[in-house]
Amino acid sequence: MILTVTLNAALDLTYRTASLVPYATHRVTEVIERPGGKGVNVARVLTALGHEAVATGFLGGRTGDDVRRLLADLSPATADAFVPVEGATRRTVAVADSRGGDTTQFNEPGPLVTAAEWRAFTDAYTELLGRADAVALCGSLPPGVHVGAYAELVRAARAAGVPVLLDTSGEPLRRGVAARPDLVKPNAEELALLTGAREPLRAAGDARRRGARTVVASLGPEGLAAVTADGSWLARPPSAVHGNPTGAGDSAVAALLAGLVEGVPWPERLRRAVALSAATVAAPAAGEFDRDTYTEVLPLVAVADTA
Amino acid sequence: MILTVTLNAALDLTYRTASLVPYATHRVTEVIERPGGKGVNVARVLTALGHEAVATGFLGGRTGDDVRRLLADLSPATADAFVPVEGATRRTVAVADSRGGDTTQFNEPGPLVTAAEWRAFTDAYTELLGRADAVALCGSLPPGVHVGAYAELVRAARAAGVPVLLDTSGEPLRRGVAARPDLVKPNAEELALLTGAREPLRAAGDARRRGARTVVASLGPEGLAAVTADGSWLARPPSAVHGNPTGAGDSAVAALLAGLVEGVPWPERLRRAVALSAATVAAPAAGEFDRDTYTEVLPLVAVADTA
Numbered sequence: 383m384i385l386t387v388t389l390n391a392a393l394d395l396t397y398r399t400a401s402l403v404p405y406a407t408h409r410v411t412e413v414i415e416r417p418g419g420k421g422v423n424v425a426r427v428l429t430a431l432g433h434e435a436v437a438t439g440f441l442g443g444r445t446g447d448d449v450r451r452l453l454a455d456l457s458p459a460t461a462d463a464f465v466p467v468e469g470a471t472r473r474t475v476a477v478a479d480s481r482g483g484d485t486t487q488f489n490e491p492g493p494l495v496t497a498a499e500w501r502a503f504t505d506a507y508t509e510l511l512g513r514a515d516a517v518a519l520c521g522s523l524p525p526g527v528h529v530g531a532y533a534e535l536v537r538a539a540r541a542a543g544v545p546v547l548l549d550t551s552g553e554p555l556r557r558g559v560a561a562r563p564d565l566v567k568p569n570a571e572e573l574a575l576l577t578g579a580r581e582p583l584r585a586a587g588d589a590r591r592r593g594a595r596t597v598v599a600s601l602g603p604e605g606l607a608a609v610t611a612d613g614s615w616l617a618r619p620p621s622a623v624h625g626n627p628t629g630a631g632d633s634a635v636a637a638l639l640a641g642l643v644e645g646v647p648w649p650e651r652l653r654r655a656v657a658l659s660a661a662t663v664a665a666p667a668a669g670e671f672d673r674d675t676y677t678e679v680l681p682l683v684a685v686a687d688t689a
Numbered sequence: 690m691i692l693t694v695t696l697n698a699a700l701d702l703t704y705r706t707a708s709l710v711p712y713a714t715h716r717v718t719e720v721i722e723r724p725g726g727k728g729v730n731v732a733r734v735l736t737a738l739g740h741e742a743v744a745t746g747f748l749g750g751r752t753g754d755d756v757r758r759l760l761a762d763l764s765p766a767t768a769d770a771f772v773p774v775e776g777a778t779r780r781t782v783a784v785a786d787s788r789g790g791d792t793t794q795f796n797e798p799g800p801l802v803t804a805a806e807w808r809a810f811t812d813a814y815t816e817l818l819g820r821a822d823a824v825a826l827c828g829s830l831p832p833g834v835h836v837g838a839y840a841e842l843v844r845a846a847r848a849a850g851v852p853v854l855l856d857t858s859g860e861p862l863r864r865g866v867a868a869r870p871d872l873v874k875p876n877a878e879e880l881a882l883l884t885g886a887r888e889p890l891r892a893a894g895d896a897r898r899r900g901a902r903t904v905v906a907s908l909g910p911e912g913l914a915a916v917t918a919d920g921s922w923l924a925r926p927p928s929a930v931h932g933n934p935t936g937a938g939d940s941a942v943a944a945l946l947a948g949l950v951e952g953v954p955w956p957e958r959l960r961r962a963v964a965l966s967a968a969t970v971a972a973p974a975a976g977e978f979d980r981d982t983y984t985e986v987l988p989l990v991a992v993a994d995t996a
Contacts, residue, residue, distance in 0.1 A: 395780075397782075397795055397797070399795065402711050402712075403793075404709050404711065404793050405709075405788075405790060405791040405792070405793055406793065406794070407794040407796065408793075408794060408795045408796065409796055409798070410795050410796055410797045410798060411798065413797050413798075444751045444754065444755060447751065448751060473702075475704075475782055475795070477795060481712075483712060484712040485712070486710075486711055486712055486713065486715075487713070487714040487715060488704055488706065488715045488717050488782070488784060489714065489715065489716055489717055490704070490717045490720050491716070491717060491718065491720075
């Protein structure tokens with residue numbers, strides 16, 4: 383089983399409207415509700431790939447109930463091991479207008495998690511680790527959770543002998559890296575913020591010296607850069623795929639975890655991660671991917687050894 | 690008892706964020722949830738004024754449950770006679786940024802109301818009319834409700850001998866006016882759209898010829914223009930009140946209904962409506978008003994006979 387952790391899960395709302403005009407009133411013509419949060423997307427993609435995945439983290443309030451219902455309604459359903467909290471799960475609102483490019487996004491802060499709720503989570507997490515082959519820690523921290531939370535969860539995974547991937551940013555990433563995770567998957571900007579170096583391969587090397595055993599940096603439409611104990615590679619998609627890039631990084635995380643538990647060699651693991659990212663850009667939403675695009679792109683991904 | 694009808698009630702969300710940038714991601718620093726919809730605001734203000742008010746219309750889904758809970762949690766609580774529907778009550782999202790002016794507003798369409806649900810509503814409405822001293826029909830129609838719905842509700846109120854106020858726009862207003870409501874309260878733009886005349890007193894006279902017994906047009910910060918069987922008046926506030934104009938028109942409706950059931954003469958009725966609107970602009974949200982502003986502004990409202 384692959385465990386994914388989403389401490390700040392969300393009810394994702396997508397609003398379609400004619401055109402965004404600041405300070406005007408907009409008639410929303412279509413509302414789409416989805417279960418949201420990076421780890422949720424990773425678990426959905428893993429489940430669709432045929433892996434046993436379990437999603438945990440916090441859910442609370444009516445919005446949390448909505449997320450649980452949406453997870454159960456997926457086909458196949460995503461296994462829900464979320465820990466209940468008193469506060470309400472946040473909403474995110476993405477406004478898609480007829481311009482057809484990026485959405486305008488509004489992210490609520492999330493529930494205030496108490497110390498007792500954090501302890502309930504770490505107890506549940508420790509128990510889930512007992513039957514996990516790998517774990518992914520994904521996304522932002524909700525209010526009330528201490529900034530060293532991911533470092534604590536990385537240490538617990540290492541103590542349990544479970545390979546751990548960390549995908550977050552800012553201070554939680556900095557502290558998490560120091561706890562020596564097996565893999566971090568920052569984007570180029572997060573990596574530059576962590577290390578001060580702008581060149582991805584150089585910054586990835588620096589992140590390894592800070593504690594990460596392996597660094598896979600997502601470079602957007604340019605693909606992935608990986609610096610591991612076994613070598614360094616750049617993996618590029620054949621051409622830019624048009625669509626919605628939201629969730630592409632989460633699909634890369636899913637492919638990297640699947641490749642890890644299957645023992646796939648690094649070049650092939652990266653090839654699958656790049657193809658799955660492209661297939662997610664071609665799908666309407668994060669947590670989904672287009673199987674035909676995956677099959678088409680997979681043999682065309684160029685993996686170059688940079689050692 | 691004063692009955693208010695909100696066929697397309699809402700869960701109103703206000704998001705505070707630093708500054709609105711189209712196509713960017715925004716961190717929402719504060720989320721406020723309120724029961725929303727014009728008739729809901731009218732009932733809240735009437736209840737706060739000490740009148741017995743009952744709110745009806747449709748509520749459904751988890752968002753509908755949220756609205757019911759928010760109505761019950763008000764102090765004093767607003768009496769809830771909403772009819773359940775299968776579809777989910779819409780959300781509205783108002784984004785308030787640090788510029789401090791108008792919000793950027795996103796309005797979901799609302800639940801699809803079935804023919805059976807509409808019949809359940811008209812049955813409940815007819816029963817509620819039996820103990821109503823006046824009724825206000827407010828706001829937009831949800832999907833599935835026929836465009837002549839307000840005309841049907843106006844005729845039912847007239848058949849029951851209950852004075853009826855209509856506050857809507859577009860084709861539902863046009864058809865509703867033809868059913869001869871006792872009072873319509875359009876804003877200047879809605880009145881111009883209905884009649885083709887831009888000058889409010891002239892347009893109000895035209896709306897009376899179309900069937901409205903009395904027309905009170907809201908002119909924003911300029912106050913109210915009233916054309917009645919007993920005479921015509923312009924009522925102006927002493928000076929522009931700074932704040933949030935959302936809900937000012939709903940408070941005017943509440944004051945007009947209160948004045949109607951109390952038998953207050955028209956000039957005083959308009960004076961109260963203008964003062965209550967100003968007191969709502971000074972309050973943080975629709976459905977609320979600032980009592981000190983009301984007391985201060987009331988004696989300063991200028992009511993001019995325009996006959």
